[in-house]
Amino acid sequence: MNYDIIVIGSGPGGYVAAIRASQLGFKTAIVERESLGGICLNWGCIPTKALLKSAQVFEYLNHAEDYGIKVSGGEADFGAIIKRSRGVAEGMSKGIQFLMKKNKIDVIMGTARIKTGGKVDVKDAEGATKEYQAKHTILATGARSRELPNLKQDGKRVIGYRQAMNLEKQPESLVVVGSGAIGVEFAYFYNAIGTKVTIVEYLDRIVPVEDEEISKQLERSLKKAGINILTSAEVQSVDTSGKLSKVQIKTSKGTETIEAETVLSAVGIAPNIENLGLEEVGVKTEKGRVVVDDYYKTNIDGVYAIGDIVKGQALAHVASAEGITCVEKIKGLDVQPIDYNNIPGCTYCSPEIASVGFTEKAAKEAGYEIKVGKFPFSASGKASAAGAKDGFVKVIFDAKYGEFLGAHLIGSNVTEMIAEIVVARKLETTGHEIIKSVHPHPTMSEAIMEAAADAYGEVIHL
């Protein structure tokens, strides 16, 4: 019952922290109340990517003739698509079980609550509580779908992301409220398999955290695919009393009502910080998140927090990086704080979006004099051969020193391309060094080199 480190929550923050702790020689336990792998593996990153792959296969089939292939009778089998996605998630969760065993980490199933003096109570499914003791406790309890007061989720007509990836029947029509990564991924998926989809976004553009040019391009692409998009639109109420739900929306033009079988609320997340014992132990929170230092220590000695419950981008790779940093610091290794300006963000609709660093607007606001380069995939040989000419690469450099300030990509497979830019920025690569790094031909990644060349007036293929 005595551990060096107890991790609460087994998402990509928690399980990665536990593995690193075990590698560093700490006697480690992990507590999980639901399924190993957390939201990411069970209800987030992985099952959504499985759904999106099915949508992509269906789209390929529907456009097979563009590639000289004749097919007939392709049909999206909703039940089978969901079953495949759930199977992929289950397989990933089992993989974490294997990793815990391999790394000799004790898995304690139940709901944890911290107490003073490094004690952790865990209540199992039968209601029995056991007390454990740890020198260090890492909170990694993640988040859930955020609810708006005028958009209460009933799990059937008004749903959150969990239900959206596990519905029994494909809805004929769907209103998606919120156009962040989760909202547009579901909008793309359901539209691709034949549901009539409307996106409602409160701000004046979709994917509002992205560079403005990315928002414009995505809006064009999603509209071309048949999705109805309302921006600067506020949901006022939802009436679920009739056969179809009536969503009342206020826009600059007045009020309108959209009818749909299902309404998906995708307006963000709410960190799981309740009933964890934070108040009793005296752990400081602010705006619904646990307050931590650069190495994830809270104001209480021996208590740490990582992942979606602390400030920073709510992403799986961020949670994992925080877990590793936190544990290495506990061990006393020479670790550097994470650079949150060099975290890639990806959205896996079609076309995909991948970005890192400053947007053009943010770079200007930060006082940089900038050089911007852009290369459209319509000018790329690989994109033409692949039939994927939608989108572009946009890069931003500091005009004075050539510092790589940011990159914004939209197009096929760009989520696989962004890591090059993350590494380049980490190594403080300049614009000219990117231009002089010979990229393979034909690849989509050539567009990065060409975009950098465009910023310096040296672009070849435009």
Ligand SMILES: Cc1cc2nc3c(=O)[nH]c(=O)nc-3n(C[C@H](O)[C@H](O)[C@H](O)COP(=O)(O)OP(=O)(O)OC[C@H]3O[C@@H](n4cnc5c(N)ncnc54)[C@H](O)[C@@H]3O)c2cc1C
């Ligand atoms: C639909 C969707 C798609 C997403 N897609 C992506 C993506 O493509 N890429 C990406 O980077 N991110 C994505 N995310 C975000 C990503 O899933 C989260 O950022 C990530 O899971 C956060 O990791 P975490 O370790 O902080 O917590 P979580 O993964 O949320 O795990 C927390 C775990 O703690 C457990 N827990 C909570 N309280 C207790 C307690 N008291 N006792 C015991 N256990 C407890 C929970 O059951 C859960 O298993 C997506 C999210 C959603 C919802």
